[in-house]
Amino acid sequence: MNSIDLGGVGMTSQRTRERLIERLRERGIDNERVLEVMRVMPRHIFLDEALSHRAYEDTALPIGYSQTISQPYIVALMTQLLLAAGPRARVLEVGTGCGYQAAILSQLVDQVYTVERIKPLLAKARERFRLLGLRNVTALHSDGGLGWDQHAPYDAIITTAAPRQVPEELLYQLAPDGLLVIPVGTDDGQELRVIHRQGDSSHFEEEVVTHVKFVPLLSGVAR
Numbered sequence: 637m638n639s640i641d642l643g644g645v646g647m648t649s650q651r652t653r654e655r656l657i658e659r660l661r662e663r664g665i666d667n668e669r670v671l672e673v674m675r676v677m678p679r680h681i682f683l684d685e686a687l688s689h690r691a692y693e694d695t696a697l698p699i700g701y702s703q704t705i706s707q708p709y710i711v712a713l714m715t716q717l718l719l720a721a722g723p724r725a726r727v728l729e730v731g732t733g734c735g736y737q738a739a740i741l742s743q744l745v746d747q748v749y750t751v752e753r754i755k756p757l758l759a760k761a762r763e764r765f766r767l768l769g770l771r772n773v774t775a776l777h778s779d780g781g782l783g784w785d786q787h788a789p790y791d792a793i794i795t796t797a798a799p800r801q802v803p804e805e806l807l808y809q810l811a812p813d814g815l816l817v818i819p820v821g822t823d824d825g826q827e828l829r830v831i832h833r834q835g836d837s838s839h840f841e842e843e844v845v846t847h848v849k850f851v852p853l854l855s856g857v858a859r
């Protein structure tokens with residue numbers, strides 16, 4: 637884990653950020669470590685300048701290439717779910733996007749591996765990880781529906797794009813007692829699921845948490 641250097645980001649008023657954290661609390665986020673990381677992480681760095689003034693609103697925003705930065709509440713919720721059953725050392729994220737979710741995770745787990753299929757998005761995210769000094773985030777341009785076999789198994793996998801069905805590869809890459817946090821469905825409706833591998837068996841318990849709206853998980857990569 638590393639600490640964030642906040643030099644030069646004072647232009648976003650502390651009060652705006654505090655208001656966001658209060659809203660997350662009101663909506664049921666109660667993991668204090670998650671709230672603290674969300675309070676400190678500069679979300680405006682993950683947005684284009686034209687939108688950075690809206691960075692601390694609790695809303696998804698466009699990041700180009702028809703993709704979005706996730707809503708802070710959803711990032712907090714998925715992170716809280718991922719940590720609910722105890723610490724997780726190695727985590728895979730599918731769908732790096734701008735890199736915000738990966739950056740939040742980097743402060744809460746040992747190693748973050750993250751995979752993005754759109755090359756320019758990945759390049760920008762990598763640049764932000766470097767800027768923020770996040771040395772425990774490793775990013776790859778690839779189809780994350782296949783997971784990232786090289787670093788498996790993972791204590792947890794989080795998917796920030798929605799497949800129609802849970803990709804089996806992701807289940808196979810879970811460590812014993814590993815957890816998969818994943819939105820599943822179509823544009824007409826998706827549910828956020830937490831899938832828990834039972835010990836080292838190939839049995840999985842599934843819980844539906846809430847309804848969500850993510851961009852679709854697409855296969856293949858884009859240049």
Ligand code: SAH
Pocket residue numbers: 703704705706730731732733734735736737738751752753754757778779780781796797851852853854855856
């Ligand atoms: N994690 C981001 C959310 C990004 S939106 C955040 O913190 O805000 C979801 C991202 O998933 C998009 O950038 C999209 O390109 C990517 N994606 C969709 N299908 C994918 C796939 N098969 N493999 C990797 N990334 C994928």
